[in-house]
Amino acid sequence: MKTSLPAKWVLLSVLLAGSALAEGREQPGVRSLFLSDHPAAAPQRVYVKGRVVTVLRFEQAVDAVRTRLMGGDGRFEPVGVVGRKVIVEPRQELDIDEGFSLLVTLADGREVPFLLRPPSPGRWEGRGADQQLDVFEDHQGREAMVSALRESERENKTLRADNERLRKEGVSEDHALAALLAVGAVPQTPFILADHFSGRDEDAALDGSIFRGVGKAAVVFKVKNLHATQPWSVKSVRLVGTSDAKERVVAVRSSAEELVPGTSGVVALVVDGSAFLDQGTLTSLFLELYRQDGLRQAVVQLDPNLIGK
Incomplete structure (x- = not known):
């Protein structure tokens, strides 16, 4: 794919959907399910991925x-x-509105229904598919109580980490600047347009801008979701040196949590100048954007000249 940017700005191409996964970033999707004794209880949902x-x-x-x-x-x-154990594997991704019934019959004759659904980007545990589900009938059993306690501790840890992250972002200058860029308020920021690029694949079209600032750099992606049924959202962002795999901090703000098919939105990222330092020497960086299914949507090379005086 061709872009309008010189090679120093963009690595290989703007859009690389399907070419890479967010390696090492997926956490095992292990959780517990506790069966209800009520005969009219709705089937438990199981989140599966192609x-x-x-x-x-x-x-x-x-x-x-x-x-x-x-x-x-x-x-x-x-x-x-x-x-x-029961093992299921979809041969391809399920559409967002699809669901399939799985009826499991236990040795004692009890029939347990489940609904197989694609994972939603909004689920806190939705780092992908459920890789393992521990299903318990006896809520008071030792193994069930240990599992429930372990899951509660995991949820509390996640909530504490999220609260701490939100607290830090609330007083972060870089996140405040990213928020302004996400709503199009570029004149209210200290950034100056340095370059522009665009690209598309079958699922999304991206229009990107790179900004220069005093001691900071920024990238703004304008994204249109071209998929017929699946929403588009940001799964993760990585900022690493071109000569090492050390991750740097980057501030991210989006105009919407997810983009339904046919709609557009903005993802803004701000990088502090300190991220360009590697043992006292300025270095170029790779900014990688991963979408909801874990595939890399874009990768951009940022040059230290962007944080010029």
Whole structure:
């Protein structure tokens, strides 16, 4: 793909969707499910992802003959049952509005329904698919109580980290500048346009601007979601040196949490000049933008000249 930028600004190409995953950033999707005794209870949701295996682990053996996936022929690999475990794997991504019923029959004859759905970017535990689900019938059992305590501690840790991050962002100059850029208030910032680029793939079109500042640099992506059914959102951003893999801090602000098909939004990023220093020497940086499915959407090279006096 061609862009309007010189080679020093953009690495390989602006859009690299499908070329790379956010390596090392996916956390194991392990969580617990506690079955309800109420006969009218809604099926528990299981979040699955194309070409990713999800394992449901039960307290008792599973009846393989009477465990079945309904309506998923051709969309899933054959359901596997090994002892107390049920294994499911979609052959491709599910559409955002799709759902498939999985009926698991346990050795004692109990039938347990589940609804297989694609993960939503808004789920706190939604770092991707559920890789393992520990399913408990006896809420008071030792293993169930230990699992519930472990999950509660994990949620509390996540909430504390999020609160601390929000507190720091609330007093961060870089995040304040990124917020202004995200709403188009460039004249209210100290940045000057240095270059512009654009590119697209089958899922998204990006129009990008690189800004120069005194002691800071910024990049603004204007994104249009071209996908017919899937929303677009930012999963993560990485800022690393061109000669090392050390991650630097970058302030990120978006005009919307996610973009539904056909809509547009803005992702603004601000980089402090200290990020360009590597043991006292100025170095170029790679800014990588990863979308909701973990694929790298864009990669931009930032030169130290952007933080000129």
